[in-house]
Amino acid sequence: MSHGYAGTTDQYLARLRRIEGQVRGLQRMVADGDYCIDILTQVSAAQSALDSVAMCLLKDHMSHCIVAAAQESDEAARIKIDEATKAIARLVKS
Amino acid sequence: MSHGYAGTTDQYLARLRRIEGQVRGLQRMVADGDYCIDILTQVSAAQSALDSVAMCLLKDHMSHCIVAAAQESDEAARIKIDEATKAIARLVKS
Amino acid sequence: MSHGYAGTTDQYLARLRRIEGQVRGLQRMVADGDYCIDILTQVSAAQSALDSVAMCLLKDHMSHCIVAAAQESDEAARIKIDEATKAIARLVKS
Amino acid sequence: MSHGYAGTTDQYLARLRRIEGQVRGLQRMVADGDYCIDILTQVSAAQSALDSVAMCLLKDHMSHCIVAAAQESDEAARIKIDEATKAIARLVKS
Numbered sequence: 001m002s003h004g005y006a007g008t009t010d011q012y013l014a015r016l017r018r019i020e021g022q023v024r025g026l027q028r029m030v031a032d033g034d035y036c037i038d039i040l041t042q043v044s045a046a047q048s049a050l051d052s053v054a055m056c057l058l059k060d061h062m063s064h065c066i067v068a069a070a071q072e073s074d075e076a077a078r079i080k081i082d083e084a085t086k087a088i089a090r091l092v093k094s
Numbered sequence: 095m096s097h098g099y100a101g102t103t104d105q106y107l108a109r110l111r112r113i114e115g116q117v118r119g120l121q122r123m124v125a126d127g128d129y130c131i132d133i134l135t136q137v138s139a140a141q142s143a144l145d146s147v148a149m150c151l152l153k154d155h156m157s158h159c160i161v162a163a164a165q166e167s168d169e170a171a172r173i174k175i176d177e178a179t180k181a182i183a184r185l186v187k188s
Numbered sequence: 189m190s191h192g193y194a195g196t197t198d199q200y201l202a203r204l205r206r207i208e209g210q211v212r213g214l215q216r217m218v219a220d221g222d223y224c225i226d227i228l229t230q231v232s233a234a235q236s237a238l239d240s241v242a243m244c245l246l247k248d249h250m251s252h253c254i255v256a257a258a259q260e261s262d263e264a265a266r267i268k269i270d271e272a273t274k275a276i277a278r279l280v281k282s
Numbered sequence: 283m284s285h286g287y288a289g290t291t292d293q294y295l296a297r298l299r300r301i302e303g304q305v306r307g308l309q310r311m312v313a314d315g316d317y318c319i320d321i322l323t324q325v326s327a328a329q330s331a332l333d334s335v336a337m338c339l340l341k342d343h344m345s346h347c348i349v350a351a352a353q354e355s356d357e358a359a360r361i362k363i364d365e366a367t368k369a370i371a372r373l374v375k376s
Contacts, residue, residue, distance in 0.1 A: 004130050016121045023114045030106045036098050036155035040181040043148045047141055047188040051280055053120075054137045059273040061130035062254070067265045070258035077255045085247040087134040091280055092239055093375055094141040145374055153367040160344070161359045164352035171349045179341040185374055186333055187281055192318050200312045208305045215298045224286050224343035228369040231336045235329055235376040241308075242325045249318035275322040282329040 004060035015053050022046040054091050058084070098154035109147050116140040148185050152178070192248035203241050210234040242279050246272070286342035297335050304328040336373050340366070 005012055023046060029039045066084060069076040099106055117140060123133045160178060163170040193200055211234060217227050254272060257264040287294055305328060311321050348366060351358040 003127055005124070006127065009124055009127075012124045013121055016117060016124065020114060020117045020121070023110060023117055027107055027110045027114070030099070030103055030110065033097055033100065033103075036151050036159065037177055037181050040148055040151055040155075041184065043144055043151070044181075044184040044188040047144050047185075050137055050141050050144075051188065051277075054134055055273060055277050055280070057130050057134055057137070058276065059269060061134075062250075062269045062272065063266065065130065066250070066254065067258040067262065067269075070255040070265075074255065077258075078251065081247060081250045081255075083131055084250065085243060087131050087138075088246065088276055088279075089239075089243050090135065090138040091141075091276075092243070094138040094145065145371075149367060149371050149374070152370065153363060156344075156348070156363045156366065157360065160348065161352040161356065161363075164349040164359075168349065171352075172345065175341060175344045175349075178344065179337060182340065182370055182373075183333075183337050185370075186337070191315055193312070194315065197312055197315075201309055204305060204309045204312065208302060208309070211298060211302045211305055215295055215302070218287070218291055218294045218298065221285055221288065221291075224339050224347065225365055225369050228336055228339055228343075229372065231332055231339070232369075232372040232376040235332050235373075238325055238329050238332075239376065242322055245318050245322055245325070249322075253318065271319055275319050275326075278323065278326040279329075282326040282333065 004062075004064035005057060008056075008060070012053065012056070015049070019046055019049050019053070022049065051091075058088065058091075098156075098158035099151060102150075102154070106147065106150070109143070113140055113143045113147070116143065145185075152182065152185075192250075192252035193245060196244075196248070200241065200244070203237070207234060207237045207241070210237065239279075246276065246279075286344075286346035287339060290338075290342070294335065294338070297331070301328060301331045301335070304331065333373075340370065340373075 022042065026039060026042055026046065029042060061084065066077065066080045069080040116136065120133060120136055120140065123136060155178065160171065160174050163174040210230065214227060214230055214234065217230060249272065254265065254268045257268040304324065308321060308324055308328065311324060343366065348359065348362045351362040
């Protein structure tokens with residue numbers, strides 16, 4: 001089955017590779033003994049980049065999976081919306 | 095100059111390597127066409143792990159750099175606290 | 189027009205009144221000169237309560253407005269999902 | 283004993299009264315049947331206002347209580363920093 005983000009897999013991979021690079025950059029900063037506050041600034045940057053990826057995934061998910069479920073039945077929509085709400089709550093807390 | 099986290103560099107590196115692994119895991123999930131909500135759950139896990147690293151860095155920073163500045167002078171403390179407050183505000187927003 | 193939360197207006201009002209009480213409690217704590225960390229703990233409690241209200245509103249909104257839009261047309265759904273994604277991004281950042 | 287925010291009690295009270303007004307505004311919006319997304323926007327605004335109050339309290343706390351503890355002894359500083367780190371972690375999660 002194809003998912004909401006199927007048409008944009010390459011863009012997600014490119015963004016995740018950049019985030020992987022940011023996390024490797026953090027390791028270099030720690031190994032080099034960089035200043036704590038500069039490392040914290042880069043941690044915040046990595047978290048913002050992960051937030052952006054999450055928002056895109058969520059939008060793709062609503063646009064495809066939730067819309068398809070709503071067009072199938074109210075019950076199918078209810079299940080998808082329960083699931084999405086829990087995922088959003090985890091993002092809000094993380 | 096040695097920083098707040100100097101004594102625990104290896105632990106930070108181990109945690110950041112695990113987070114790098116989580117981000118590579120996200121790439122595999124996207125490449126494999128995993129379900130959006132499962133990917134979002136892993137994004138939240140990576141963000142919680144980054145949050146934990148940030149909290150430890152911040153605690154080490156306060157325990158060493160801010161305490162040392164406070165023992166040096168009120169003005170030195172003021173500068174460090176301004177800087178730390180901005181870093182915390184970025185974490186709260188990210 | 190009736191909105192997603194129409195059937196549960198009273199519950200939302202009860203929760204918001206409790207949050208109003210928490211914010212008045214914060215004013216009493218400040219006026220009484222309570223300890224900063226105790227005040228911060230209550231600020232976090234008020235924010236968690238607001239987060240819960242936001243999650244419920246969002247779920248009601250998806251269950252009613254987005255499902256109705258999806259059942260009307262793909263274009264109607266697209267507009268609602270754009271709007272909801274922006275609201276979720278604001279919650280994640282706030 | 284006077285706390286970090288003692289000199290600015292009135293400013294904190296003014297800000298908290300504005301936030302109380304925002305929460306009452308939310309109750310009016312719900313009672314009037316306003317659109318869910320508009321209510322969510324106001325919830326985010328109230329949360330940002332609470333975040334700002336929290337950041338100011340934290341800065342005042344570090345500037346007074348933590349600096350005073352650091353000037354007293356390393357052990358006194360350690361206790362205050364443990365406590366502050368837990369409060370910051372709650373803010374990051376809330």
